[in-house]
Amino acid sequence: MTLPVVYCLPVPQIIVENLVKTYQVAERPIGVLGGLKALAWPRYKTVTALEGVSFSLESGELVGYIGPNGAGKSTTVKALTGILVPDSGRVEVMGRIPWKERVAHVARIGVVFGQRSQLWWDLPTIESFDLLKEIYKTPTPKYVQTRDELVDRLSLSELLNVPVRQLSLGQRMRCELAASLLHSPDILFLDEPTIGLDAVSKLAVRDFMRVLNRERGVTVILTTHDMDDIEALCSRVILIAGGKILSDGSLSSLRAQVTQERWLIVDLEEQSAPPCGQDFEIVSQQGDRFTLRYQPAQTDTAGLIGRIAAQCSVRDLRVEEPPIEEIIARLYGGAGK
Amino acid sequence: MKDLRDNFRLYLLCIALSLRGQMQYRASFFLYSLGQFVAIGIEFIGLWALFHRFGNLKGWTLAEVALLYGMANVAFSIADTFGRGFDTFSGLVKNGEFDRLLTRPRPTTLMVAAREFPAMRIGRLLQGAIVLVWAAIALQVHWTIPKIFLLVGAIIGGACTFIGLFVLQATLCFWTIESLEIVNAVTYGGTLTAQYPMTIYRPWFRYFFTFVIPLACLNYIPVSALLDRQATLGVPEAFPYFAPFIGVLFLLMSLRVWKFGERKYCSTGS
Structure with a gap:
């Protein structure tokens, strides 16, 4: 008996098509009179954050998403993580529209904001981890296995019982990484993960991300201003400026494009x-x-x-x-x- | 149903963790509770002095007003403990912490409510409860099952109404980012209002706190029934028994409005 052969075209894990997002920003005139006028007749200015952004990512890619401040990086990331609803365009992540199925979507992704902690300040790290297990409803055996692996990989065993407020920045970032991976997400969003870290911690974070991507096949989207991060990690770089994608490809092709x-x-x-x-x-x-x-x-x-x-x-x-x-x-x- | 149970479990867990965190600063915890207890206690002494001088307030004695006072304070302190996360919500929106909550696979209302549980509010709760017990003894209330239902129901309904107000106040932050202090006029001001019999106020004010923000339904009206007094707001006799449900309804409605605000936030960004 021959089984019918089904040809599956690989569907990209993340599809972004023609994404447009504008913000209404209130104009604030100067002076008391101007302030009063703004209160009575507020005037809004439309600021375009994204002007038709398109790209797609395959599962297991490690992509650097770079651009100057205000280029539209965080707007894109917010749309991909379900925090923001765009004006128009298509976003599909693992077959879901993030903002329409927020809860199901965010259960499969991990997010690290370098400047903002997700750990409970007064609690020992391990208790934050346990709480995250509850939030993500991870079954206990799976949780224990993932946690122990992360603790081992990021050498956290000494830090688990220390209240988060007493951790150094580098130690905290390692804990943050672990915290965002406890529920074994398929995609990890990293926003400035190495900001403010010393050289040793930076290397540790980079090494870990490389291992994570290669061995576990986790898709990593890294936004950063640290070009060493990009050079060390990313096979593909997407450059955005002024709400448009300027370049998308390998680092060497990016170089060649300029000079x-x-x-x-x-x-x-x-x-x-x-x-x-x-x-x-x-x-x-x-x-x-x-x-x-x-x-x-x-x-x-x-x-x-x-x-x-x-x-x-x-x-x-x-x-x-x-x-x-x-x-x-x-x-x-x-x-x- | 399973979702509801899961969410409740998570809420309890967060509260337990929060309590553990607060116990790390034990001295501060006890001093704060004591401070609340004393501060609100002094307020009641003021009330007592007033009655000592003037005898009664539109036919209400000190003990009767004390019942209103005790119930309002117990209900408010319960609400303040459980709904504190909403009261301080503007900070979350301003520093972007709310975005983080949106990346969690749980309802945002749960995540916001579970963030804070200031157990030190127990001072105020204790003081309200003491006044309540004293008033009940002084008035020699004849306790029957319907009357106990009135008391407990009114406190729960009152707490729900106050939490609902906190939720509405927080919802406004989706539009304004800043917390609107004006809402405090109905939360903190509402407690003060509810401490006195509604009949002393002007009609428009009375109607506002009966039909727009149903605080009178949850304090003055049930207490009047409890004391076998004619509530002069012209409501049917059985009405006080429905009062708790009005509070719960108010809270559910507030949570609906929240959902709407959240969607609005997601399409405007910050």
Whole structure:
């Protein structure tokens, strides 16, 4: 007997199509008279937060969602998490419209706001965890297994009985991550998870996110201003500015979209003459270190190095891509907000 | 039904946790309770002094007014304890904490109500209860089952009405972000109003607190029936027995309005 073969087209886990959201903002005139006038005849100004945003995500992606302040990042995240109803457009997450089936939807997602704690301030962490188990109605055996795994992965065992208010920022963020994953969500939204963390904690958080994404297949949507987070984690970056998506793709394609240039960093001996030439520009000079910018399409890298080595007494040199901050800054600037 | 039971369970759990949290500051807890007890107690001494000087208030003696007073305060302190989360709701909207509650798979009303449980309000409850017991003894109320029903029902209904008012006040925050202090006029002011017989007020004021905000239905009217007095608001004789349901209805209606406000919040954002 042959079974009928059913071909399933993979349906993206998250579909966003033509999302539009505007806010009505009350205009506040200056002065007492103006204030009175605003009270009697309030005037509203329409601010567009999203102007037709579209993208889709497959299950198991780790995506960076970046953009300058006020670009529409948090509006998008709010629409995806069911907090906000957009004016028009389609959002579907795991087959559900978030704001229409809020309760069923949020049971399957986890949300971490870097600046706001979800733990109960006066209680030991473990009690917050237990309460979350109740809120999400997680069956006990499953809860215990997930919790122990998270405690192990994030090394929380020492912190469980400490009241949250006594935790350091880095410790608290590890607890926050665990708290948002206790109900084994399919999708995790992270809003600035590494803000204010020291280098060690940042690395710990990043490592954990990588493991989470690779081993558990959790889809991660990361909004951040920390480009190191993006560089370390994200295979795909969506850049939004002024309510529109400017770029969507890998980090290297984002780079290529802005510029092909390379940076040559040269450390010179003390009495050396400075480098000079027509086919590069000096970006910065710090002491004996010169940073030069050139276009590899026009200038041959080996040739350039050879000329500079002949011209000056070079102690050390290396070639780099321009830092991601530089790329992003140019993109933001080009967006002309 | 199972949902309801689950939600109730979670509510109790949150209260238990909140109590544990408060017990970490034990001294502060007892001092605050004592403070409430004394502050409201002094208020009652004022009432006593007034009656000592003037004898009665439109035919109401001190003990009778004390019954009104005790019931109003017991009902209010119960409401203040259970509905505190709504009373401080504007803070949640302002700091964005409400967004976090929206990401939980439970009704927002439950999450807001379960956030705060200020057990120190027990001072006020205790003081109201003491006045109530004293009044009942002084008046030599002949307790029958209908009368006990009147008393308990009126207190529960009154508490529901006050909670309903807190919910309505919180709902306004969806539009204004700021908490509207004007609503305090009917919550805190309402308690003060309900402490005296309704007949001393002007008609429009009486009607407001009977038909718009049904506080008179839950204090003055049942107490009048309890004391076998003719309630002069012109209501049928059996009416006081329905009073508790009016309070519950008022609360349910407030929760409906809340739902509406929440939807409005989600489409405007903050």
